[in-house]
Amino acid sequence: MQHIDPPTFDARDVYTTCIANARPNSRKRLESFADAVADAASAYEAAAQGQALHTLTGLAATPGTRRDRKVLEGVYTDRLAKDRAPGRRIYEALKGTTDQEGRRRDNRCPLCGEGLVTTLDHHLPKNTYPLLSVVPVNLIPACRDCNTGKRATVPVNAGDQTLHPYFDDFSHYPWLRARLRRPRGNEQPSMKFFVSPHPDWSDTLTERLQKHLKVFDLDYRYSLLVSSHIASTNHDLTMMPTNSVAPWLEHKAEGWRYRGNPNTMGYALFKALAADEWYVSGGWRGSSPETSLD
Structure with missing residues (x-):
């Protein structure tokens, strides 16, 4: 369990980068969510700083239609994480597994401290919080075991929150x-x-x-x-x-x-x-x- 510096990418910029090459009709629909994504990112960061991510229940209800929710989830899978996707450079930077020259780094998973980072984990799952699917502070570099083991866990109260590597730091005491x-x-x-x-x-x-x-x-x-x-x-x-x-x-x-x-x-x-x-x-x-x- 390791505290790491939060990413400096702006959530709106990441989102607009990801949807930039969408077809005109799809892009127009995706662009209509840009303000909601930016607002969701701000609400998320404030809640995370206050160790209160369990309070974002209203955010989980937006957008209301299944079709729109799937479209927003797809921004991550098809437009950020996928090879040659418009946001792939950002995906690799968030993982932090290579330096600026492309050389591999010894980057341990901050969630367990043992595995090496191979993927990004949605701290709040994208199928429950689709507006957060490409919000940088919701994307945690993780090993495969941590990512698959956590699944779609959602906190329901304050004590139900797992540690957040960007916002929690308890490294000063051996707990x-x-x-x-x-x-x-x-x-x-x-x-x-x-x-x-x-x-x-x-x-x-x-x-x-x-x-x-x-x-x-x-x-x-x-x-x-x-x-x-x-x-x-x-x-x-x-x-x-x-x-x-x-x-x-x-x-x-x-x-x-x-x-x-x-x-x-x-x-x-x-x-x-x-x-x-x-x-x-x-x-x-x-x-x-x-x-x-x-």
């Missing part, structure tokens, strides 16, 4: 935590990822953090990734004395901060290992069938 699940029998150790909010944060914010983990299935997805890290760590620990294990794991955790953000899978993983007395005192050498933290 993503993990707990070691000690193995039984021949099992391998595993991790449980969960939310541990700052004590001064509101219940609503805690609900939002928990909703983010649930919607993007991050506990499960992270748990699939940690086994190789734990196996590699166990191998490294064979070469150091027991009293060096915890400090070394703490050092490893710091290396997993991404752009200063501690809310990464690796940071939570290694902080949990360093804090687990069973693991640092030798549990990493093998399983313990008698004990479990789960």
Whole structure:
């Protein structure tokens, strides 16, 4: 979960660029929505800054006809995202996966922090909010797993909102935590990822953090990734004395901060290992069938 700078594209400019090569009759109809798109973008940004995107229920009802709603959805699929579409240059810029010379960048998904960006995710889905289909601040660079896993999720109350990478920044406190699940029998150790909010944060914010983990299935997805890290760590620990294990794991955790953000899978993983007395005192050498933290 990473805060990123919001795009600087103007919503009206993006929309008019996308519809520029439409046939005359279609373009006239599309142009009639330009003011509504610009107004929707302004309402969206104000709501997002106030962590109140769940209040845009009236916006979801516009336009009222199914035909017009499909036409506006098509502006994204056919005129922004499609190869050689008039807005394709903007689509690529919003993804941010290449630099100005076209070279690929290591651009991690801000929603999970692990996958690489391959697509754009509509923070509020375009089939529910068609006026927002090409509004730049509603388009989040995302990995495929986050985009498909989220589907058409719509917040119904304040605590139901997932984190918005352009408007939410909680990177100053490590709220993503993990707990070691000690193995039984021949099992391998595993991790449980969960939310541990700052004590001064509101219940609503805690609900939002928990909703983010649930919607993007991050506990499960992270748990699939940690086994190789734990196996590699166990191998490294064979070469150091027991009293060096915890400090070394703490050092490893710091290396997993991404752009200063501690809310990464690796940071939570290694902080949990360093804090687990069973693991640092030798549990990493093998399983313990008698004990479990789960």
